[in-house]
Amino acid sequence: MNTRALLTTAFSAGLLALTSAAHAGPAVTPLVDTDWLASNLDDPDLAVIDVxxxxxxxxxxxxxxxxIPGAVYASYTGAGWRQAQDGVPGKLPPVERVSNLIGSLGVDNDDSxxxxxxxxxxxDFGSAARVYWTFKYLGHEDVAILNGGYQAWVDAGGDVATGASQPQAADFEVDLQPELLADTAAVEAALEGGDQLVDARPAAQYSGEAKHPAARAAGTIPGAASLEQQLLVEAxxxxxxxxxxxxxxxxxxxxDGDGPVVSFCNTGHWAATAWFALSEVAGLESVALYDGxxxxxxxxxxxxxxxxxxxxTELLN
Structure with a gap:
């Protein structure tokens, strides 16, 4: 083998080693099923978070x-995944606070x-979708949702453990992906620029017949398309x-998924389900979530x- 070939081989081996080190956990897709989870549950670089x-x-x-055996508990509503801010419920907390929460669950950057x-x-799926989006925003790519959740695990006859979780704290480093989060100014710019806005709320709220208690007025953002979150999950x-x-x-x-897209709802919860559908399932590029x-x-x-x-729903009918 000549010198160039030796150098190329050595470089490729080194690159593979670096890639393996950066992705120590099992390869995941946005949705994993119970069979996949059962076969990978003993992997030391797999973290299962029950929300x-x-x-x-x-x-x-x-x-x-x-x-699920080995799972750690982090209540979606109680652990600190979201917070009220200036009268707006469901905002993303300061990044340091969220990264500390993740580290306290024993999750590090090598984990899937x-x-x-x-x-x-x-x-309920929206809880997982919002936490999934949070990991993506923090720059952690190796994240998935168990399709069907804990109920699917039980229905499949999966092993069940009891008792409280006692994770050993780990270091979780952040690599922010700011393009995944939209604030009000960004949504105003999207509206003016003709970017696609997507409303994940039920029909009555989209049409303006009803509103969230924390909203000042009913209606939607002009030009927003309706993608009702309940239609994306089997009843x-x-x-x-x-x-x-x-x-x-x-x-x-x-x-229109050819350009930037912003999903929204009332508090950034249902919007996470629409974001997941658009970005992670349909594969649209440049999809952001408006958490406010x-x-x-x-x-x-x-x-x-x-x-x-x-x-x-009306268009489908």
Whole structure:
């Protein structure tokens, strides 16, 4: 072998070693099933985070009564994944606080992370989607959601452990991806620039017939397409639709994914499900999430609102 070939081989081997070191955990896709999780559960670089919470009627006692072996508990509503800020619920907390939370769960940058919701409905799936988005915003690529959640694990006959989780704290370093988070100014710019806005709320809120209690007024952002989050998950579960069905809904909604897209809802919760569908399932590029959403947008009476639009359910009918 000549010198150039030897150098090339050595470089390739070194690059492979660096890649392996950077991705020590098992390879994940945005959604993993119970069979995948069962076969990888003993991997020391796999972190399973159970985010069951008051949204699905769960708490720490529920987790202690039964959970996936090796999982750690971090309630979506109680652990600190979101916070109220200036009258707006559900905002992303300071990055240092979130990274400290993740480290306290024993998760480091070498880990592949699987997030486990309860598995009861689409709003419950939104808990996992928002935590998934948080990991992506912090620059952690190796993250997945257990499709169907804990209920799917139980239904599949998976082993169940009991007792509280006692993780050993780890260092979790952040590599922010600011393009994934939109604030009000960014949404104003998107509106003026003709970028695609996507409203994940139910039909009545999209059309302006109803509103969130924390919103000042009803309506949606002018020009926003409707992608109702409950249509993206199989009814009565937290099983996400397959890519073909998601793309069909996106097409029916008239969503143009050729340019930047911003998803929103009331508090950035349902918006995470729409973001997940657009970015992680359909594979659209340049999709951001507006965590302040309509509760923040409507605080400023000078910002425009539209009413009377046809939601996706009406378009489907």
């Amino acid at each position: 069951r919470s008051a949204i699905d009627g769960s708490n720490a006692e529920t987790f202690a009564a039964g959970h 992370v699987v997030i486990v919701p309860a598995g009861v409905n689409s709003t 009565g579960s937290a099983r996400f639709l397959d890519r073909g069905r998601v793309e069909s809904l996106i097409e029916t909604a008239g969503i 959403s309509m509760t923040e947008w409507t605080q400023d009476p000078s910002l425009p609102l539209a009413q009377g639009q046809q939601a996706l």
